[in-house]
Amino acid sequence: MTFENRPLTPTELAAFRARQRSRSRALAVVLLALVVLFFAITIVKLRDESIRDAKSRQQLAAPIAGMPTPAGPASLQSVDPVNDGQAKQ
């Protein structure tokens, strides 16, 4: 870019401001999209985590075949992985 040292003409200044505005808008769109994306990723991760937790609790609570099982709380013996790990009715 080779310009002489002079104030910008109104046309040049308008073009400069227009470029700045368009860049700011593009950046705003990108940032907003990232906010939405990170929110969605967090929700998915939390949901997956809770399903995994419920499954592992269910496995821990499952009686080993052939072994006598002490009578425990019903909530530990039957956990619903879909329903936030709460005991099945």
Next chain:
Amino acid sequence: MSIAPITSESPVVASSLDVDWRDFFALTKPRVMTLVIFTGLCGLLAAPGHIDPVLAFTAILCIAVGAGGAAALNQWWEADIDAGMKRTQKRPLPAGRMERSSARDFGFALAGGSVVVMGLAIGVLDAAILALSIFYYAWIYTVWLKPRTPQNIVIGGGAGAFPPMIGWIAVTGHITLMPVLLFLIIFMWTPPHFWALALFVQTDYAKVGIPMMPVVAGERSTRYQILAYAAVLLPLTLVPWWLGLAGVIYGVSALVLGAVFLALSAWVGLRRSSGAEDTMKPEKRLFAYSILYLFVLFAMLVVDHVVATFGA
């Protein structure tokens, strides 16, 4: 407090603040990115298993942004070379529309951001492969291989071969034979694809001192090598079918598409250029077909997987 008037010599004008967002977008080489996104998506869709659509989108976005970052770093490093070639002299840096440091910072930001998000959202293995692919393209290919050896595009082709592997691993979580085969297919496809282009733009490469195969080894050797790689590519694309990793839809498509690719490569490989007045039509045709070839081949892999999964 007084504000200095904006002049055309003001730092604000000469700095990156004046750059249009489209120039930043152009730094990411959007056309190259299309193929990267597509092959990555096909790897993801053809993989056995399930991935949440949000995470699938994130994986593809990270592949695309990582590729864009690598492309920006490539243009930052090669700004002087790009200025000397007709094909690239209108890019933002050689055209003087952007400072070099802006391209460098933009490239590092995209590359770093994509790897971090990939690691947090998808997994460490995928993030590591993405980081490797960015490093491979931006440093191993751009800085190290390209100015040194005519084999630059052969070894450097690995950079573009990672996306389907990353897509696949995003679903399965581990590396198996199939993603390695997908990697090898793109790896073997790159030399004939790129040398076909190099044959009709070789004067540009010679002018800026890049040792592309036609410039160093000569046109005849390059043509033979195009044919040799195409001959290896055809049976390689059939391996997934042969091993039972893909079905008949993919297998027949690979056979037909590969036969046409081989025929066009043979035409280029066995002909002799008629000098300066040669329009290089067969080379241009091979270059255009090679892009279509890869698109359709990977699309057929997905169609085959969808039919096998839902059609049975």
